[in-house]
Amino acid sequence: MSDTFRLCHVDELPEGCSRGFDPLQQGQDSVLLVRWQGRFHAYLDACPHHGGTPMAWRKDAYLNAVGDRIVCHAHGAQFDIATGQCTLGPCLGQALTRLPIEQSPQGELCVPCHPLISKNGDNP
Numbered sequence: 001m002s003d004t005f006r007l008c009h010v011d012e013l014p015e016g017c018s019r020g021f022d023p024l025q026q027g028q029d030s031v032l033l034v035r036w037q038g039r040f041h042a043y044l045d046a047c048p049h050h051g052g053t054p055m056a057w058r059k060d061a062y063l064n065a066v067g068d069r070i071v072c073h074a075h076g077a078q079f080d081i082a083t084g085q086c087t088l089g090p091c092l093g094q095a096l097t098r099l100p101i102e103q104s105p106q107g108e109l110c111v112p113c114h115p116l117i118s119k120n121g122d123n124p
């Protein structure tokens with residue numbers, strides 16, 4: 001198994017957009033990716049308010065209406081896109097789990113496998 005999961009190519013996610021990924025092929029997205037102010041930010045799709053609740057209200061819908069915060073649609077927690085810190089809602093002081101992004105010279109975006117595998121309780 002590779003040490004990283006490929007998410008997408010940089011050209012596949014426009015500025016100001018978010019997208020979910022299911023790298024473990026479990027039928028539910030476990031990673032979210034946002035392109036914001038020219039940078040990519042990846043987090044586990046797991047709200048810290050209630051033990052890893054998936055946050056999108058529909059496929060790829062992770063942002064608020066103006067696109068400047070990640071939102072958990074279960075209870076409305078808002079998170080800073082750049083840091084993952086909760087800025088509003090029931091989990092103030094907590095943060096999303098950031099995933100480091102590796103970008104290949106060809107523009108492929110990848111995240112490491114181990115945070116995803118450990119989240120599911122499996123040994124790599």
Ligand code: FES
Binds near residue numbers: 050
């Ligand atoms: S589970 Fe995310 S705000 Fe409650």
